[in-house]
Amino acid sequence: MRYAFGDVVLDTDRYLLERGGEPQHVQPQVFDVLSHLVANRSRVVPKTELLDTVWGDRFVSDSTLTSRIKAARRVVGDDGIGQTVIKTVHGRGYRWVADVKISAAEPAGGSSAPVAELPKRRLEQRIRFCRTPDGERLAYATVGEGPPLVRAAHWITHLDYEWASPVWQHWMEGLSRHHTLIRYDERGCGLSDHDPYDVSLESFVRDLEAVVDDLGLERFPLMGLSQGGPVAIEYARRHPERVSRLVLVGAFVKGRRARSYTPEHAREFEMQRELIRLGWGRDEHSFRLYFSSVFMPDADPELWTDFAELMRRTASAENALRLFDACLDMDVSEAARSLDVPTLILHARDDLRIPFEQGVALASLIAGSRLVPLDSRNHLLRQDEPAWEHLLTELEAFLAEDESTTGPPAVHEGSTTSEA
Known part of the structure; x- marks a missing residue:
């Protein structure tokens, strides 16, 4: 999906953000925050939902989320004073407020469609x-x-x-x-x-x-x-x-x-x-x-x-x-x-x-x-x-150049292991 607003294009399929036609470096969590907010722009997104969506079961503080919101605003030309793209709804969460043009048809129901699936991590x-x-x-x-x-x-x-x-x-x-x-x-x-x-x-x-x-x-x-x-x-x-x-x-x-x-x-x-x-x-x-x-x-x-x-x-x-x-x-x-x-x-x-x-x-x-x-x-x-x-x-x-024939690592059967 390609979301265009102002001089910014957010392409969630290619995992790419362009501003003024130039690709921008965006930290993965900042990109995920932007993707989730723009996909759910018809409503206020609670902080707890953003934390669960972007970080899963990993514990992070509210200050971490605040720092990613700040970085998200900066990369799209917004700030905490103007809030022309991401608006803080005190006591509740954040809402996307910029007008968005979609380059592909939205799911049935338009902007009130269910939460879009975020790009999956390549690694586990x-x-x-x-x-x-x-x-x-x-x-x-x-x-x-x-x-x-x-x-x-x-x-x-x-x-x-x-x-x-x-x-x-x-x-x-x-x-x-x-x-x-x-x-x-x-x-x-x-x-x-x-x-x-x-x-x-x-x-x-x-x-x-x-x-x-x-x-x-x-x-x-x-x-x-x-x-x-x-x-x-x-x-x-x-x-x-x-x-x-x-x-x-x-x-x-x-x-x-x-x-x-x-x-x-x-x-x-x-x-x-x-x-x-x-x-x-x-x-x-x-x-x-x-x-x-x-x-x-x-x-x-x-x-x-x-x-x-x-x-x-x-x-x-x-x-x-x-x-x-x-x-x-x-x-x-x-x-x-x-x-x-x-x-x-x-x-x-x-x-x-x-x-x-x-x-x-x-x-x-x-x-x-x-x-x-x-x-x-x-x-x-x-x-x-x-x-x-x-x-x-x-x-x-x-x-x-390594001529080693060692294969991928494996844990020996019988060893005491625990996965997280």
């Missing part, structure tokens, strides 16, 4: 659980079809909440275009156990071992993003026969405290630790916005808010601090130097979180590796920046 994730040798419960998820691509866990994840997050959704969709993406929540985070005894590089590597063993994977490409980089490197050192290819994105050889410890750096570390200790669990998210702005300096502040909320839901302040400290002290110099596996290193030239020099250091240590600079300042690439498509192009070409 399956969440399962396994146990580590020291008894910790880990949650892991598989998404997509094809040969496996394993992503080592990194600082602060939540398999369920990040599934609908505009910070991470395009990562999951992009990485599972031609593969079954396997990712898991780090101990102390998300759906994994929140009271781990051991938080260290050693325990992180054992967690990765537990996940791939539970899936029965024999040989697979392995990705390490940020903190996941050292974990992936150490795993590849211990199990070279199982890692067919290694991909490192915004990764590092040494953590900040391990690579440099001047008085200035010490003050910086302590400042960040205080931000986590004092501000992490508060409903006021101004403390967490510091981390959002460092991870994605070129993102819209709305995206910073989404990331800050995700961080709060993912881990307690205590666990966030323990995991942060573990990252500071990591050093995989010797492990990187010993690797003999095809390796692709992707790193933003102006990364504010992990400096580009760490990507250079990795490339100098890992024999035969290739470094690809990305034109970005963002540690977590946005969907709408050219560097994201550059990353996907390089990644797919690199993985296409």
Whole structure:
């Protein structure tokens, strides 16, 4: 169905929004909000209906819906003052008020037709659980079809909440275009156990071992993003026969405290630790916005808010601090130097979180590796920046060279699993 209003065309069949004849980048949830409101323009749509339709059984706050309404207005040239397209009906919900022209016949009954079906998600994730040798419960998820691509866990994840997050959704969709993406929540985070005894590089590597063993994977490409980089490197050192290819994105050889410890750096570390200790669990998210702005300096502040909320839901302040400290002290110099596996290193030239020099250091240590600079300042690439498509192009070409015959992952019969 094509809905035209003003200089905007909303095409729900092609999942496309054009303004002034030019395609616009629209976050999936914002597109779904627009689609639902315009399809039900004859009535006020309650907030609860929008939440149920767009997010299903995932818990989100009213502020999340408000932020998507704000983004929806902005992309179609509306705002909260004019409300010429989407009107707020206080105490009830929202109503579409702009005149609409339909390029195809509406269902019988015109604008009072039943609720239109929204475009279905291309992907579904399956969440399962396994146990580590020291008894910790880990949650892991598989998404997509094809040969496996394993992503080592990194600082602060939540398999369920990040599934609908505009910070991470395009990562999951992009990485599972031609593969079954396997990712898991780090101990102390998300759906994994929140009271781990051991938080260290050693325990992180054992967690990765537990996940791939539970899936029965024999040989697979392995990705390490940020903190996941050292974990992936150490795993590849211990199990070279199982890692067919290694991909490192915004990764590092040494953590900040391990690579440099001047008085200035010490003050910086302590400042960040205080931000986590004092501000992490508060409903006021101004403390967490510091981390959002460092991870994605070129993102819209709305995206910073989404990331800050995700961080709060993912881990307690205590666990966030323990995991942060573990990252500071990591050093995989010797492990990187010993690797003999095809390796692709992707790193933003102006990364504010992990400096580009760490990507250079990795490339100098890992024999035969290739470094690809990305034109970005963002540690977590946005969907709408050219560097994201550059990353996907390089990644797919690199993985296409993989001669591994490993098939899609499967859970062994008899293993204790639970799906969500």
